[in-house]
Amino acid sequence: MSIAGKLGVAGAAEEAHLLGLSAIQIFAKSPRSWKTRSLKAGEVEGFRARKENLGGLPTVIHASYLVNLAAEGELWEKSVFSLADDLAKAQMLGIEYVVVHPGSGPAEKARIGALKARELAGLGRNGPWLLLENTAGGGEKLGANLHTLAELVEGTSLGVCFDTCHAFAAGYNLAEALEALEQTVGLQRVPVIHLNDSVGERGSQIDHHANLMEGKIGEELMDFVLDPRLKDKIFIMETPRGTLEDAHNLRILRGWLGLT
Structure with missing residues (x-):
């Protein structure tokens, strides 16, 4: 959901209501800039009120695409600060989850960066849950291998966000990925699950999302969604946005769930 407009974050909750959604994801600032964004007067109260009126509306903040928690020097410092800013905003807004790509480089560096961002945001045990997302792979990108992702969060308070397009592009069959x-x-x-079809073939390492049932994953997605082990998970579609695209993707998903 977009946070553009005079209502800011509260506007995203309003749009969720109009679309009949039960969970949303937002960017708390531009995903392709280091510039932070201050919350406007009344924005926190407006969002919290709408969230409560919509039955809680579980919400995810996605961190900036520029963040690389496994980097060195200034890039690592900027990444940690940017992620800490998102975590602090989540805390103020009562948002439950913040999702971030681990980055490219040494796994231990990414793990330290994630934990440092939580510390800078001043989070306690009851703060928003920081989730590391699996990736499509390529180069030194961390998270394409689910065993590596497991090692990153082991022994920490960190969790995982699973993206279907990324797993497929990394070479996984979704049923096998769920087992892993x-x-x-x-x-x-x-x-949290990011439910996306894939423009690229399995194992292509192409991070390009497609509308449900219009990419290369196809029926595998439906079987994945209907797995009883995932019935209590929060599903977020990062599919192309637009009136027709939204209608298509919601119709497909609701049809799988027997809600149409």
Whole structure:
């Protein structure tokens, strides 16, 4: 959901209501800039009120695409600060989850960066849950291998966000990926699913999302969504936006769930 407009974050909750959604994801600032965004007067109260009126409306903040928690020097410092800013905003807004790509470089550096961002945001045990997202792979990008992702969060308060397009592009069959998640990370640490079809073929390492049933994953997605182990998870579609696209994707998903 977009936070553009005079209502800001509260406007995203308003749009969710109009679309009949039960969960949303937002960017708390531009995803392709280091510039932070201050919350406007009344924005926090407006969002919290709408969220409550919509039955809680579980919400996810997606961190900036520029963040690289495994980087060195100034880039690492900027990344940690940017992520800490998102976590602090989530805390103020009563948002439950913040999702971030681990980055490219040493796994231990990414793990330290994630934990440092939580510390800078001043989060306690009851603060928003920071989730590391699996990736499509390529180069030194972390998170394409689910075993590596499990090692990143092991022994920490961090969780995992699982993206279907990224897993497919990394070479996984979704049924096999779910088994791997359960055996390595543990599904109790995977509260959020990004439900996306893939423009690229399996194993292509192409991070390009498609509308449901219009990409290369197809029926595999439906079987994944209907797996009973995922019935309590929060599903977020990062599919192309637009009136027709939204209607198509919601119709497909609601049809799978028997809600139409």
